[in-house]
Amino acid sequence: MVTYDIPDLSRGIGPQHYLQLVDSDVRDRIELIVAPGSTGPRDAKPVDLLYIDSSHEREQTIEEVQVWRPHLRPGAPVIFDDYTNPGFPGVREATEQLGLRGEQRGELFVHRHPG
Numbered sequence: 001m002v003t004y005d006i007p008d009l010s011r012g013i014g015p016q017h018y019l020q021l022v023d024s025d026v027r028d029r030i031e032l033i034v035a036p037g038s039t040g041p042r043d044a045k046p047v048d049l050l051y052i053d054s055s056h057e058r059e060q061t062i063e064e065v066q067v068w069r070p071h072l073r074p075g076a077p078v079i080f081d082d083y084t085n086p087g088f089p090g091v092r093e094a095t096e097q098l099g100l101r102g103e104q105r106g107e108l109f110v111h112r113h114p115g
């Protein structure tokens with residue numbers, strides 16, 4: 001799994017601290033990239049699943065989808081966290097602006113990349 005995160009200056013902690021929250025057998029399977037998700041993949045490997053739970057801002061979320069879309073396998077789920085959270089309207093706005101079809105699952109929105 002590859003995960004992207006950026007330092008949270010307001011809390012004075014960085015993404016590297018998050019890896020300490022999981023056991024080493026989990027940590028060993030995670031590659032942490034300290035950069036915005038919108039900077040896209042670092043290699044040409046196809047992506048099986050894209051889970052977006054980052055800034056929750058409309059424009060940022062749109063950028064993330066656009067940069068990762070060419071790397072998704074056909075049928076790959078694209079999952080948007082906090083889709084129903086009233087505190088983060090940008091998530092739903094991004095899916096609507098992109099015209100994504102999908103289904104709501106709890107607080108998530110699940111779209112499948114057509115390929």
Ligand SMILES: C[S@@+](CC[C@H](N)C(=O)[O-])C[C@H]1O[C@@H](n2cnc3c(N)ncnc32)[C@H](O)[C@@H]1O
Pocket residue numbers: 004005006007008035036037038053054055056060
């Ligand atoms: C709501 S937390 C979710 C973290 C994790 N998915 C979880 O459920 O525990 C959102 C995370 O997105 C990170 N973040 C904010 N903007 C980002 C961006 N543009 N690119 C990547 N990560 C970002 C924040 O630093 C924070 O760690």
